[in-house]
Amino acid sequence: MKGRNRRTTPKRSPVLARGNFSRSTTSVQKHGILKTHSKCHVLGVCRAPVDQAAVMGHGRRQSEQHLLDPERLSTTSTASRHGLEHRYRTRTTEPSATLSGTESNPMKLSGAASSPWVETPRNADAAWVKKRSFLWLSDTCRLRLRQTAHTLQNAGLPDILVWQVQEAGYLDESPIQFGQISTMQSSSGIPSQETSSLPESLPFTSSQAVPLPFPMAHGTTTLAFMFQGGVLAAADTRSSCSGLVACPASQKILPIHSHLVGTTSGTSADCALWKRILSRELRLYQLRYGRRLSTRGAAKLLSHMLHPFKGTELCVAATLCGWDGGEPDDGCRDHEGSEMEHGEGRETTKTPKAHLEKTAGASGEKVSVSKTQSSSFTKQQCSRRKISFSGPSLFYVCSDGTRLEGSLFSVGSGSPYAYSILDQGVQWGLTVEEATSIAREAVYRATHRDAYSGNSVDVYHVTSKGWTRRTREDLKEEYYREKERQRLERERRGKTLSG
């Protein structure tokens, strides 16, 4: 039974929370795993250190990461117990093996160094995005998980196995206390046991903002622009940490869903976290209302979610690049060549999205078809529906509250350099190749000049059919190519002059 007892806390540093649970972890198992839960895919964490760094960026304080949904935090290899094995088998099997290894011998750092987590985001993008769609548990699942966790806690396991985890009441109470710089001790409802067991002060218990262990640099170059072929997003891949390169191969453009991609800048950990929270919320929206939230809505949602943290050290500067796939258009207006989604009447979750992807390409005939079929319904929608926009869209959202719509943005320490390249060449009528090349060029020039940007460049292209990713390209090669070109040019000029 021990072997099967996968319900242990995730290996992570002290987590502070108030809430239903009262288990706090006392062990800090690091060995390269920044933050893992048994449901480690929640944070997109991979076991292998390099990958982790890739995903999580630099080593921001662990505690600050746990601003998560308590249910999500709850150790849930119990997911398997509840018959969700078919979904989580790849995840829970391996991690639990390592966890049980830990249980039996807590001193031995379990062999999780051999990463069971084979598939990393970089290896299989499409699969990764698909897997993330399994993230969203239904409410009943969550409830059952919580109940199980309760029972296990009370099951009288030996202390060494019962990890105490204080769960964050995720924005249960006023967000003002949650991370704001205040002079009052905000200790309502927090058991004292917590503070004794936790060495660090954490945002929602301490009176000040958490002092960072070292100055974080927000070095990056990301850019995104719209053109006739959709939206193009490009970013470098260097994660820096006050002067050192924490990871040369991080991923700064994170897909949120099939038609929405977000570039991240600021603190990697914050960006990764909030992107995931945004995906979750968008998915919930889709499940609840049967249609996908537009990019504008997603931007507003993200902006409002970040608002309580204004004034704290949280730093997220993201551009959301998406293709809005034609909300069900009102039949009142004639749309030429716009995408009409026919799935308005359907409340099922997947079909609108799937249908959208199917109809994305062919606009012409679909318009007439869906019009006749859904004309009566859309007539009702006419009065209610505002002008629906379908097509590429680009929003810049910053944790200081800025939310801007535009057609060209560049964010990060290398952004001025990128802007100057982009401003020279970006217009609406670019082809995809031209746009890719100018995006690459802009990132390359920025990485050349900016110390905090470098290594490689990622380019994502969002169209009506979804996003596609260009293979990561090492800019070092580009530098040598350019040097070679310049040398040849000089030679040629030398020859013409002499000859």
Place this chain on the structure above:
Amino acid sequence: MEYLIGIQGPDYVLVAADNVAASSIIQMKHDYDKMFKLSEKILLLCVGEAGDTVQFAEYIQKNVQLYKMRNGYELSPSAAANFTRKNLADYLRSRTPYHVNLLLAGHDESDGPGLFYMDYMASLAKAPFAAHGYGAFLTLSILDRYYRPDLSRDEAVELLKKCVEELNKRFILNLPSFNVRLIDRDGIHDMEKITLTAK
């Protein structure tokens, strides 16, 4: 960095705001609209700290609309201004004060046109003309000199253009274009943008 200006005439209010959305040294947008429509005849012009402007202005906007929905009639500009000021004052001594500077311009059936100046300290003043931003230092004296209570609309636009010219000449920052709107008893009218013409 940002600039707002309002001029009240006998039966209208003319307002203008610059179009730049900046982030440290970079202009992120050149066509950003800083005016928020509170109701058919009330505009709120809002500048200040990055997120606070939009959050606060939208909050006021929604509340004014809510009042209309609940009570069946709209708030007058003076009432809206006082409501806004009250909110600013309430938040001023909280943990999250809103650092925004506002101009509220509106036209009332009974009171006529009104221009209200508010700043982040929650002060409120009804003024015949007003400006916010560093540009205000340069343009208020022009307004002092040339303003008359019986300006016609064209004259008011000319006065506005004089102010913008002065900004282009002496202000260190480049503000290439301005949104201009006019409010009278028929509602809000968009006027032609004032842009920096090549000299």
